[in-house]
Amino acid sequence: MDASTIASIIISVISVFILSFTIKLAKKFWLRPKKVEKRLREIGFKGNSYRFFYGDAKEMEQMRIRVLSKPIDLSSDDIASRVLPYHHYLAQKYGKQFFIWIGTKPRLTVMDPVLVKEILARPDEFQKPRNDHMAHVMVGGLFTTEGNIWSKHKKIINPTFHMDKIKKMVPLIVKSSLDMMDKWNMLLSASKKSVEIDLWEDIQPLTYDIMCKTLVVGETNEEITRIHELRDQINEQAAKVGKLMFFPGWWNLPTKDLNTLKSVHKQVEGLVKKVVTKRLEEMKRGASSEGDMLGLMLEAYLDKTGGFSLDDVMDECRSFHFAGTEVTARSLIWVLYVLSKYPEWQAKAREEVLQVFGDQNPNAEGLNQLKIVTMILYEVMRLYPPTSMIHRAISKDTKLGDMILPAWVQMTIPITLMNHDPDIWGEDVHEFKPERFEEGVFNSKMQSVYFAFASGPRKCIGQSMAMVTDKFVVATLLQRFSFEISPSYEHAPKHAFLLVPQHGMKLVVRKLI
Secondary structure (H helix, E strand, O other): OOHHHHHHHHHHHHHHHHHHHHHHHHHHHHHHHHHHHHHHHHOOOEEOOOOOOOEOHHHHHHHHHHHHOOOOOOOOOOOHHHHOHHHHHHHHHHOOEEEEEEOOEEEEEEOOHHHHHHHHHOOOOOEOOOOOHHHHHHOOHHHOOOHHHHHHHHHHHHHHHOHHHHHHHHHHHHHHHHHHHHHHHHHOEOOEOEEEEEOHHHHHHHHHHHHHHHHHOOOOOHHHHHHHHHHHHHHHHHHHHHHHHHOOOHHHOOOHHHHHHHHHHHHHHHHHHHHHHHHHHHHHOOOOOOOOHHHHHHHHHHOOOOOOOHHHHHHHHHHHHHHHHHHHHHHHHHHHHHHHHOHHHHHHHHHHHHHHHOOOOOOHHHHHHOHHHHHHHHHHHHHOOOOOOEEEEOOOOEEEOOEEEOOOOEEEEOHHHHHOOHHHHOOOOOOOOHHHHOOOOOOHHHHHHOOEOEOHHHOOOOHHHHHHHHHHHHHHHHHHEEEEEOOOOOOOEEEEOEEEEOOOOEEEEEEOO
């Protein structure tokens, strides 16, 4: 075989390889997206035409930057256009069933409560998106597992959140709240009746302390303090790299911010392992598990027939340590803001707390008597839901309502948009009206439209714990302090995986007793 023949063969092989690779890229970045787009339009979804590689990413980022550049009117609780600006824009343009291109993948937005409830009721078909690296870093554990693994983990963890156990946590919740208020008392004196405090800097450490004492590790120590510091770094880095998530293969991009995020996450995993291992050694020496979440998980690990690994323990420990802390902190932040904005409701809530507890520390016996406080909590979480969106994905053609959704799509349930939809809540949707919840959230109407804790089999396992924590922190605070919005506060709710105040939560705190 002469050299020219060999060269021809090599060129042919290379050409075939290039052609094959080109066809593969064409399918991934153009043919498949356009085929799915056609299917979506046929079943009634609307949206922008697919644009090569980027999809809607550029417009989404530009709109996000624009809305974050200035606060909104302090008088308004209509936050949907600021928190989810692009979703709000497309809902106005296309209606309540539309799609957004996240890179090459369409993400369907569904706002019909009936369809939303159906999606959440079928977790085996509508699952959490696979290979969601950011979700694993930010949450992980029970919040990202699926199928039998999820069922097994939930069964092990679930006893932690039985109401009889949660009630026993109340003294610790109140004690942590009082410890935080000692700091405020130091800022006040006989001649200084009020002080401006950025509650954003105090509430998250408070809920972190509560979760440590009640759920996963016990008293705060050096490792736990360091984990909390690193978690703040994770949140900062996640916000920086969030815009990369539109690019295929973004997790492997060699950027400084992404490498920093991975490094800090690895440090957190190491510290969590240290904490868990220490508790495990104590139990092996005969210490009681004490029935808290970490103890129950370690018991499951020590039972070698259960198939619950030490990695599972650490992942769930990290997950609840963070998710429980941050979701609860964000709901409390907005509750205190709203109470400051509506002093008449703050007065009603305080009057109820004093009627139930007097000047004694709040206790579990009064839990069911805090009806006004409970109404306020539900209404705040409607107007300012800690979780702005829920994502799901399907792996095969799936029936939803009277539609057949094509495989290879993801679903978005925009909780914030739904909670501000007048077609669902009425023309007074943007008004703060706790009386909406006089009958609670378990009546048939509310169960059909209220998704603050999701719904279905995968609804938030810590719902009762979060509500009890919020109630007793609020009750303890209202006994001793009043709250007003500071003149320096800028109203700027921001979606950063959870709902946060972009410029902090500056309130004027005034001592009562």
